[in-house]
Amino acid sequence: MTQSHLTPPALPMIDLSLLDGSENDRQQLARSLEQACLRHGFFYVCEHGIDGELIKRVFEQSRALFDLPDAQKEVINKSRSPANRGYEPLKGQTLEPGSPPDLKEGFYIGEELDASDPRVQAGRFNQGANQWPATLPEFRRTMTGYFDALNELSARIMSALALSLGLDEAFFDDFCHQPLSTLRLLHYPPQPARPEPGEKGCGAHTDFGGITILLLDDKPGLQVRDPHTGQWLDAEPVAGAFVVNLGDMIARWTNDRYRSTLHRVVNTSGEERYSVPFFFSGNPDHEVRCLPTCLAAGDQPHYPPTTVEAHLMEMYRRTYA
Numbered sequence: 056m057t058q059s060h061l062t063p064p065a066l067p068m069i070d071l072s073l074l075d076g077s078e079n080d081r082q083q084l085a086r087s088l089e090q091a092c093l094r095h096g097f098f099y100v101c102e103h104g105i106d107g108e109l110i111k112r113v114f115e116q117s118r119a120l121f122d123l124p125d126a127q128k129e130v131i132n133k134s135r136s137p138a139n140r141g142y143e144p145l146k147g148q149t150l151e152p153g154s155p156p157d158l159k160e161g162f163y164i165g166e167e168l169d170a171s172d173p174r175v176q177a178g179r180f181n182q183g184a185n186q187w188p189a190t191l192p193e194f195r196r197t198m199t200g201y202f203d204a205l206n207e208l209s210a211r212i213m214s215a216l217a218l219s220l221g222l223d224e225a226f227f228d229d230f231c232h233q234p235l236s237t238l239r240l241l242h243y244p245p246q247p248a249r250p251e252p253g254e255k256g257c258g259a260h261t262d263f264g265g266i267t268i269l270l271l272d273d274k275p276g277l278q279v280r281d282p283h284t285g286q287w288l289d290a291e292p293v294a295g296a297f298v299v300n301l302g303d304m305i306a307r308w309t310n311d312r313y314r315s316t317l318h319r320v321v322n323t324s325g326e327e328r329y330s331v332p333f334f335f336s337g338n339p340d341h342e343v344r345c346l347p348t349c350l351a352a353g354d355q356p357h358y359p360p361t362t363v364e365a366h367l368m369e370m371y372r373r374t375y376a
């Protein structure tokens with residue numbers, strides 16, 4: 056056994072199967088999730104029910120995509136898509152203002168909506184068709200299967216979050232209905248021997264939306280800033296578990312009781328690193344407002360109500376400005 060197996064993970068582990076257990080189990084889940092959200096806003100989730108074979112295929116297809124010749128990736132460049140779907144080249148995003156561009160390439164997938172869908176006709180934010188790689192026959196089916204599975208998993212995690220906040224488990228059902236979700240494939244080449252000052256795989260940032268479910272390969276690199284000590288913790292991959300983190304919307308719901316947490320990636324593994332974040336942002340029309348259980352008597356909400364769509368548009372505007 057190597058040393059890393061003996062070191063407990065830096066972040067708490069949440070067993071999601073407790074959601075289907077006894078009342079005691081559900082209380083245990085609620086309390087451990089509450090602690091995880093208050094302490095880090097970042098945690099591992101195991102017993103999540105997602106098929107390991109599907110996860111294997113997602114990584115295979117992701118690798119195959121990034122291995123395509125540049126010319127084939129260019130044909131499906133994200134800049135050709137009104138819904139922000141497709142390929143984002145290396146250094147295409149700068150998540151940490153003032154730092155060099157991120158040393159990663161990416162690929163964005165969302166719900167497949169054709170031009171006749173009312174949401175597309177109305178020009179709603181990020182809604183539309185995907186751009187699929189023509190030369191990878193298994194890619195679309197694999198990613199669509201994973202996308203659907205993670206929408207369901209997200210809804211379960213939202214139920215658990217509701218319990219952790221003293222709410223009915225169905226509280227977020229309206230939020231979870233017809234959600235706006237983004238599946239993002241990422242590839243981080245090894246950092247160059249002499250990186251630019253401040254150069255990272257992914258600059259320090261918080262995620263915009265509701266929750267993020269992050270699938271990691273076996274390479275380290277993800278670092279999470281401890282909100283209480285300011286230290287950067289290494290979030291090592293744990294086989295069979297996802298990393299889940301709270302996005303910026305959570306502060307609006309909870310009046311800053313739960314917060315999103317800064318994180319970044321520095322791929323010093325010396326090898327290629329692949330990860331697959333899934334951003335669950337919920338129903339675009341859902342109104343995000345201070346939760347009844349998060350407003351003590353005499354307190355005022357720190358944020359005015361907004362909608363999911365308005366919140367996301369504002370966050371995108373700031374990052375890609």
Ligand SMILES: O=C(O)CCC(=O)C(=O)O
Binds near residue numbers: 241319331
């Ligand atoms: O690759 C990772 O481990 C993290 C990616 C991430 O934070 C993001 O895409 O928002």
Ligand SMILES: [Fe+2]
Binds near residue numbers: 318
């Ligand atoms: Fe992130």
